Amino acid sequence: MSSAAPRVTGQDHLWSVSEHLEDILATVRPLDPIELQLLDAQGCVLVEDVTVPVSLPPFDNSSMDGYAVRVADVAGASEEYPAVLTVVGDVAAGQAELLHVGPGQTARIMTGAPLPPGAEAVVPVEWTDGGLGAGPVSAMRARSTSPEGASGQVHVHRPAQARAHVRAKGSDVKAGDLALSAGTVLGPPQIGLLAAIGRGTVRVRPRPRVVVLSTGSELVQPDGELESGQIYDSNSYALCAAARDAGAMSYRVGAVADDAETLRATIEDQLIRSDIVVTTGGVSVGAYDVVKEALSSVGDEDEAGGGIEFRKLAMQPGKPQGFGTIGPDHTPLLALPGNPVSSYVSFELFVRPAIRTLMGVADVHRPTTRATLRTDKALTSPAGRRQFLRGRYADGEVTPVGGAGSHLIAALAHADALIVVPESVESVEPGTEVEVVLLG
Amino acid sequence: MSSAAPRVTGQDHLWSVSEHLEDILATVRPLDPIELQLLDAQGCVLVEDVTVPVSLPPFDNSSMDGYAVRVADVAGASEEYPAVLTVVGDVAAGQAELLHVGPGQTARIMTGAPLPPGAEAVVPVEWTDGGLGAGPVSAMRARSTSPEGASGQVHVHRPAQARAHVRAKGSDVKAGDLALSAGTVLGPPQIGLLAAIGRGTVRVRPRPRVVVLSTGSELVQPDGELESGQIYDSNSYALCAAARDAGAMSYRVGAVADDAETLRATIEDQLIRSDIVVTTGGVSVGAYDVVKEALSSVGDEDEAGGGIEFRKLAMQPGKPQGFGTIGPDHTPLLALPGNPVSSYVSFELFVRPAIRTLMGVADVHRPTTRATLRTDKALTSPAGRRQFLRGRYADGEVTPVGGAGSHLIAALAHADALIVVPESVESVEPGTEVEVVLLG
Missing domain, CATH: 2.40.340.10 (MoeA, C-terminal, domain IV)
Incomplete structure (x- = not known):
């Protein structure tokens, strides 16, 4: 850091908003992917093409509660002239051992249960007398209270075409199909699909961890007492919330007083849990702008062009800005101005796209x-x-x-x-x- | 529970989507408010009108890094004929004891620092020689390396009007103003405002706790091995994610086999952490529809009309639905059908509005x-x-x-x-x- 006050010269390059943003987006890289439990991956971006290992449904199954029948046995059936079939038993969902349905026979079948061998179609229970012999019913009796429903005879009142009320194996997706492509953001239906094809974990880019740190000796915690000349710290709260809103996890470090050594030590301490560091305040042209003071001299010696650079931007609010990388992992750091509106607008314009880039989202910008x-x-x-x-x-x-x-x-x-x-x-x-x- | 299979009669009322939704929204009540730490209240609805206890800014302060001056002392100043003022010291942000600026004097002042008595305006440092006697500068030297900047003389190159670069006390909000009204959803800028006026905690309706429970003996966890006739449980995953997406916390209980006693015991166990219970499957007309079996007989004896009612809706998908309240706290329970698409669509149409109602949000519906x-x-x-x-x-x-x-x-x-x-x-x-x- 030079102790000479900078002179106004032609070298004082005024950065455009676009130039600054381009520099940030050219520097920030998507986070390395990790394998996460399905529900932990909500809102994250898939990094792999996921193919279907097993067809859905995995077997022909019934779409109705009813009776599995042979088509010929119910041809021409009506309420007046019902087909009378012998019930050989129940096929419940999840049942492994299946009955065979022979001529003149039927199995009572539940939604989602496998179509038993011999059966060609399902007739809904509402098209039958439910085995009671007294006209159409609207439901089956519960197995637990009426076990006799799985035996006896049933009257079927309507015919059924082959495959009626049968969901064919693979009619949703087939083994080998592409379920979801890399780059997909995992919302509830995508998580549902991954579960349905048996994926308990999934490879995604994790949520970025954002450390937010406000600076200024004038700052007091919101539940504290204001002394003369002090104000409440609002930036660290607003930006922590905004970081979460962008899809990140955020850690509020709170206000650090205007002391460069303390600030430097605090930031270095936080790097272990930071994918990106955001500071507010201390970046302008004053004599107590500690962020600028502390970070202008923090090199990132392993990387060409590393370190934090402080700039003036052709924007309002938000003229003074700092950006660069810091520490052994080249963690991106955005040093935002301290005025609440300036810091929030700067967050929206620069930090949010950086967070979205870390997440690997295709479109990083607000609409x-x-x-x-x-x-x-x-x-x-x-x-x-x-x-x-x-x-x-x-x-x-x-x-x-x-x-x-x-x-x-x-x-x-x-x-x-x-x-x-x-x-x-x-x-x-x-x-x-x-x-x-x-x-x- | 009756063991008679229901007959198809005129009493088999087919509910419209709107009737079912109205019944749910007429039953579900917003959760009781609690006092939460500011960042824990993100996304929650404020239940109180919040008034401003202390004006913002709390005192006249500088909007620039510069010099606090008396207007008469810099009248007519120019680069050729600068006003030469004696620097009596620094006024940093957060500084409690203020210097007095007398005629011919100035205090170096930082953005956000209180305007010292005697001073009437601030001139930005860029309008001065920064005390170096060598023409305009673009910034101050850091106090830590150049303490002499807080003394000596400064040349001011431009005049300033009274109150120039001064933010007046109360120019943002005044004590007694309404900061946010009851019903406001707390996003990042609202959280920033609450912090700025010194609110460390805030009274909101909490996030609803949603317990999601899928039923079906055919269901296997996504990381398990499929046996014959089995499928992976996807509903509990999709709906847990959807509940979070709606603003709730969700607990996935996972798949419960088709046994009414186990199901009833599991649900009763979960009530302690449930503001709303969602089940999938077991609500249709089959002989193994345990949700219907287990919950039709669960009364909610303290409340007229309590208990879970099972209905047929005039919709596709999602015809069979259950809704009511359960347990000592009359916890709402929605029993959704088990097909993945049916349960997801039912969630969107019925559970999401119920969750949003629990949160106290004004508009509970998807656009x-x-x-x-x-x-x-x-x-x-x-x-x-x-x-x-x-x-x-x-x-x-x-x-x-x-x-x-x-x-x-x-x-x-x-x-x-x-x-x-x-x-x-x-x-x-x-x-x-x-x-x-x-x-x-």
């Missing part, structure tokens, strides 16, 4: 849309800066919430969108179409 | 939209049943995925929408506009 600006007076924006204003979006229109001030956290809590004002635009009239980032 | 049906041949649907077909939705169009079979779990895993075919419709031509439930 954007076009909307008509609803406001009484024109919005103003500094020339040469991409401005992100807070807004509420509904039905193709967006209304600004609060002003441009990066300390307006109450307004942020009532926004659900960011209104983007491009670098070249200094004023946006009411009714203009603008780009909007939907915060979800 | 729906209208879409043009893209398909080669007309869809058919049974008269008098509301059919829910799986589809993929994009850009106002929906394409069916797989057929109507309720065992087609692979197709479900590639769907992101349900196509709704109303009770009165038996055929839907390609190009028709249909209602679509977006599964998100």
